[in-house]
Amino acid sequence: MKNNLIQDERAVAQKRKIGSEACNLLLGGLFISLLVKEYVLNVPFSQYATEVICLLGAVIYIVIRNLIAGTDLYETKNNGKKSVIINSLVGGLVICVTAGIPNYARYGDKYTDGTFFLITLAITFVSGTVFIFLTYSLLYLLNQKRQKTIAEELDKEEIDIK
């Protein structure tokens, strides 16, 4: 049977854009829901585990799809290593603050000495920074490897033409 359906590229692109926007809104809503449950409602982790799993799943999917497709995740050429360190430090700081606030809210009365709380914050900062550094470094290496493979393929094609 002959397919007489109209494939309007503008309409298709618009539909894809709307789908992408809906996905972004959904992920943003999940993140806000997670923050509200954690910091406003103070509910236990089991109450928002689904949101965390969905968000992590989405992030992992986006990263893996980009790596497979060959999109450069670290577009800051020649500044990739620098961006890994900066992102690790900023991420460590964010983890330190986001973990420090509920920690103090829940166990603030048990901290007889401020030094103990500062040590807790320092340990959180260091572990957070190290964790993000290791994750980012792994992604950086995988991304570099993929970009190198693509560059080699393109080089091969260029040599073939000459």
Added chain:
Amino acid sequence: MKNKRMKIARIECDMKQEDLAKAVAVTRQTIGLIESGNYNPSLNLCISICEALGKTLNELFWEEKHEK
């Protein structure tokens, strides 16, 4: 379908894929995909490529089979 005319025009301009990519503000991969016929560039990108290579749209992107 491979875009050999674009490759030839680029080589005539003594440009590497990387140079052309920089000139039109895209990645080298995009230029490679256009040349290998695996990506359809937007009209704006086609125009930028033509300007960078000093060619017309017809010279680079028009195919004989389209002519009536």
